Amino acid sequence: MTKKASDNSSIYHGVIAEFSTSDDLIHAVNESRKKGYVQMDAYSPFPVHGLSEALGHRPSNLLVAVFCGGLIGALTGFGLQYYLSVIAYPYNVGGRPFNSWVSFIPIIFELAVLFAAFTAVFGMIGRNGLPRPYHPVFKVDRFEGVTRDKFFLCVEADSGEFDAKKCQAFLEGLGSSYVEIIEK
Amino acid sequence: MNLQTRRHINNVSNGCFAIGVIAGIMTFIGAQSSPKEFASGYLVAYVFWLGITVGSSALIMIHNLVGGGWGMAVRNLLDRSIKNIALMLPLTLPILFNMHELYEWTHLDVVAHDAILQHKAAYLNTPFFIARMAIYMIIWIILFIALYHMHDKYDHTLDEGLLLKLQRVSGAGLLVYALTVSFCSYDLIMSLEAHWFSTIFGMIYMVSFALTALAIGIVVGVHYQKNQLITENNYTAKRNAELGNLLFGVNLVWVYVCLSQFLIIWSGNLQEETPWYLVRTQGGWLTWIYVIIALHFVVPFLLLLLRKVKENFLALGLVATLIAIMRYVDLYWQIKPALYPQPQVHWLDFSSLICITGLWIGLFLRFTKQGTLFSLRDGPDHDE
Structure with missing residues (x-):
């Protein structure tokens, strides 16, 4: 886990949290939006019903x-x-x-x-920004679980008033089994 | 459905029957003095409502095979629609009584001097025509009773074996639909100009019938949803959008088959094929085809591209209404020029349309009072 104590958000990609069910993931997305985080991305092994609505995806133009x-x-x-x-x-x-x-x-x-x-x-x-050979979330070892049975929520650093430590504590409070701060 | 709604539906249904019967009597009186105007106008109205009745069965059978939330939204309305074949059966009689006004090949003196009609006489003769109409009706009645009762039973029991049976009947039934609708369109419409032929004609009517049924299904579904007779869980905004996509698709298929026929005949430029289009693109009829292209194709095409229209109940209902009206106009343009080189809209066209419309809706409303307006097995899992 990254231990750098800095509030300079430009060095962080964001904070990623692992969940074991899709319901927990949607709950976490909703809570994070209530908290004021805007830029988020969710990762799941299969399409989750209602997830893109929860993330606030607008119909594309x-x-x-x-x-x-x-x-x-x-x-x-x-x-x-x-x-x-x-x-x-x-x-x-x-x-x-x-x-x-x-x-x-x-x-x-x-x-x-x-x-x-x-x-x-x-x-x-x-x-969608493809093709994209590198993405910061690849740094997280446990992230490969997303191809099997794990659900991830990544609150990104350019999301409102971002403080990595606070965000980490917040996501841990949502019942995540594993939270990690990701650098760019 | 509560007692008050039932009573209301009863009143509306009685009103429809009354309007239908009054229009029917007026039509009957008018038919005595102008039988040709009556026969042609009645044929247009008859084919329009026959298309809705029979076309509903195609949508039901497709839904039995592929499933999906769109079908669950209008499923039970379509089930009621096919029951109206009981009404279309007696309504065939006026056509059989007036065949002589409509079909040149029933005039034996004309046939005697016409080599082509003589060759076709083995198929195009009065007894065989009546027999064929009877066969179509018997096939449809048997198929529709089977579809209705098997689905009703499956709804109540959720027996998977029954679903498999329903799918087998639907698979074979679609083939039967293709054959009966093709031959029925050859008999009722193509034989109006017995010298002319088009091999894609049956295909056009298979699509037309399903398109009219879908448009009417959406209109009724939206109306019932607005009046809260179908709950919000059954006719959802998502399913409304799916029905809108389907309407867009089927309408485009209709354009495709119609254009195919025109393109083949236009490029062939053969004198036994072109007369059908010549009469329909000259004089007053030319205006009709421009109106059809604009309001049946261009306007619905552009409107149904917009997501906002498809997600809005009222907007989609209005587009579906436009398509349903244009279906009638298109049928008018297909049938009437065979007898009238220039458009002559007669009051009997309207009175026969009002007559059949009143009776059809009246009976449909009677059927909707039995059971529920939505499928009992309906649930969000049909949307996955």
Whole structure:
């Protein structure tokens, strides 16, 4: 355990606490929010119902980006086909107009879906800060329990009025079996 | 459901029956002087409500197979909806009596001079048509009785063996749904223009029926939730959003199949295929298709993209209402141009729609008085 007695919060990542049930974890999240901690992250071996609501996760605004991605895809789809069949290589097929937009629709639709999906996937990865080979919580040996049967709550240092010692005592008071202060 | 609610539902139900019967009498009188207007207007209204009744069974069977909270929210309403096949059975009779007004292939003198209709006469003839309608009805009645009673029993006993049986019936039932709805749409609608054919036509109606049933299911679910007839635990905001996503998806599938038919015929540009679209995209009917594209596809599409709309009971109810109304408008545009090259909205269109609507809702409300409006086995674990 880190013993450095300093209130300089910039050297700390935060304080991590281990819990053995998902109910304890949600309880701890709720109590920490009441206490005034804002920046928190919770780790669990499986999706816990109600956890993201407790953490106060807001609906992401990725939606707008995905819509724009879809729109750009649709325009690209139309533009490609318009350029090909009207400008670059106009070809008379059974007397149909060069700009046969009806037959362009499947490709327009496909590209709209493709671009929207790419925006969603890469936007999600980007906004989650991935790829991320190093994370301070990896320093905690017991953290590997999160892949089996343990639940962790990490109150992060940029969370309101952060004092590592006080936070540690607070989390211990919530019935955590193990609390550790993590440096950056 | 307390005594007061029961009495209230009784009154509303009686009112619906009264409106339906009065409209029915007016329609009957009007039909004597203008049988063609009556027959075509009645067919639109009949197919609209038949779609809701039969389409509900598709949603029930899908829910039996895949489960999910969305289905639990409207489950028992859909169960009541399929019981209304008892009403659709006698309502088929006016169509059978007026076949001569609707279907060119019933005119033997026309068939005698038409090589194509002669070739099709083995299938398109009056006795076989009536027999087929009877077969669809018998199949639906048997299937719907089985679905209703097995689910009711499972709800009370929670016997896992029964669930497995219910799933087997649903798996086979969806196949039966596909076949009966396809052939029924060929008979009732496609044969209005007997020279024309489209292989995706049945698919369009399978989707249309399920879409109409889903829209009406949401409208009724939201209404009951607002009036606290379904508790907040059954029709939750989360399930409302799921139903909204489903409505978005099914509506998009409908657009997809309709566009597929149009695209294939447009690119083929063959003279035996194009007339169906030619009459429907000329003169007054062209306005109708623009309205359908705008209000059946573009507006609901954009609205249902918004999470706020799907999480709001009233907003989703209104979008579902719009889709249900546009389903009727689309059916009108599919059926009427076969007989009228220019749109002529007749008062018999409205009176036959009001007649069937009144009777259907009246009977539906009667059914809702029995048992509970939500499934007894419903619980939060269905949302996982």
